[in-house]
Amino acid sequence: MESPQNTEEKILDAARQVFHQKGFNGTRMQEIANLAGINKALLHYYFRNKESLFEKVFNETFARITSKMKEIFLSDMALLPKIENFVHFYIHFISHHSYVVHFIINAMYEKPEQLREIIVKQNILPELFLEKIRKQLKDEIGLEIDPLHIYVNILALAIFPVVAKPLLQSIFSLSDDRMAQFFEERKQIVPTFISNALQGYEKSTNVV
Amino acid sequence: MESPQNTEEKILDAARQVFHQKGFNGTRMQEIANLAGINKALLHYYFRNKESLFEKVFNETFARITSKMKEIFLSDMALLPKIENFVHFYIHFISHHSYVVHFIINAMYEKPEQLREIIVKQNILPELFLEKIRKQLKDEIGLEIDPLHIYVNILALAIFPVVAKPLLQSIFSLSDDRMAQFFEERKQIVPTFISNALQGYEKSTNVV
DNA sequence: ATTTGGTTTAACCAGGTGGTCAAAATTAAT
DNA sequence: ATTAATTTTGACCACCTGGTTAAACCAAAT
Missing domain, CATH: 1.10.10.60 (Homeodomain-like)
Structure with a gap:
């Protein structure tokens, strides 16, 4: 800055x-x-023009988010600390850059055609991601379950509240301070919630 | 139609x-x-003008979403079936009206000032909501936990994938069919995930 | 047939928009 | 000091946007 x-x-x-x-x-x-x-x-x-300026900004912003995502999820950490790490980082980062996620999603709706290729250009290695998560779910927790759903669940719990922040804040009449505290709490609550959910599968033989 | x-x-x-x-x-x-x-x-x-037309559409759309939300969560069902009911309905509704949620969230970012009052005008009874959830968590699962976090978790798991649909679809190269299947699967996966998570709290005395 | 009221239209307008251009200002090279 | 190249500017333009207006249309009532 x-x-x-x-x-x-x-x-x-x-x-x-x-x-x-x-x-x-x-x-x-x-x-x-x-x-x-x-x-x-x-x-x-x-x-040259508005489009190219936007594209530059989008690329930069998108890379900033996904690079950390890659770093964490492709690392050699165990799954649960990895999730904790991820949630911590994202809630922190995103709640200090509240517009970023909305910006990304918004861009996908405003200009889907142009942006697919941009996404493809930055290689996000989604197969590696899923494969790594799948293996860790199996090896560390004994779960044979679709890693895509688990991954989306993690993303959802970490990211959604930030996207919906203005909505939640209006509906539940939360002050800015209360909202900041809320996000702070989630750094602990979300990993616990996910961990509980994953452990819960152990009892039942819930193969999806 | x-x-x-x-x-x-x-x-x-x-x-x-x-x-x-x-x-x-x-x-x-x-x-x-x-x-x-x-x-x-x-x-x-x-x-009269664009604003008033937009306002009309927004009110209508917003009411359509929240009314069902009220109906389900304020009903006398037990918590877990209630969650299942909610998730089913929303994934179904939203995945057939993919733009709706993005539209709502987007509106909050584009015109936050004007829209807070609109939200207030439709009484969403957020306190009743949370109180009901809090009571059910305590009575039915024996959990004394902040109902806001649980509620947001439920919303997140049900709604986020739909909002992020274009993003997910691009990143993971999912066909439209695969995407539809993915949402169909979530109707079962999400309630199980939540249920597991809530049951998981029982062992630890995790009072937040 | 004519009047009356609501409905629909084509033509138009003022302001804003992304984008251009030729000239000016600044910097670097000789 | 002069030239050449780069950077910055004010003025401008074609186009689009939300919104208006006066006239036309049309059904029902008289």
């Missing part, structure tokens, strides 16, 4: 802020220019 | 479709008019 030196960085910083909060359609090039403290024409000098 | 009779319904049907898919900013009045097969000026004859 240093004060950016060159114009390109100033633009990217500004673009990131505005795109994250307002999405592609909600963003005005003029607003980015103002925030970067430069002329609007200069935006188009550094980045 | 009958062919709508009067113009007002035609407009609302069209508006719903477009707003759901493209959100407030992404929607063009002209597109709604085209889809409804009428002149654009007629939109403003029936609905």
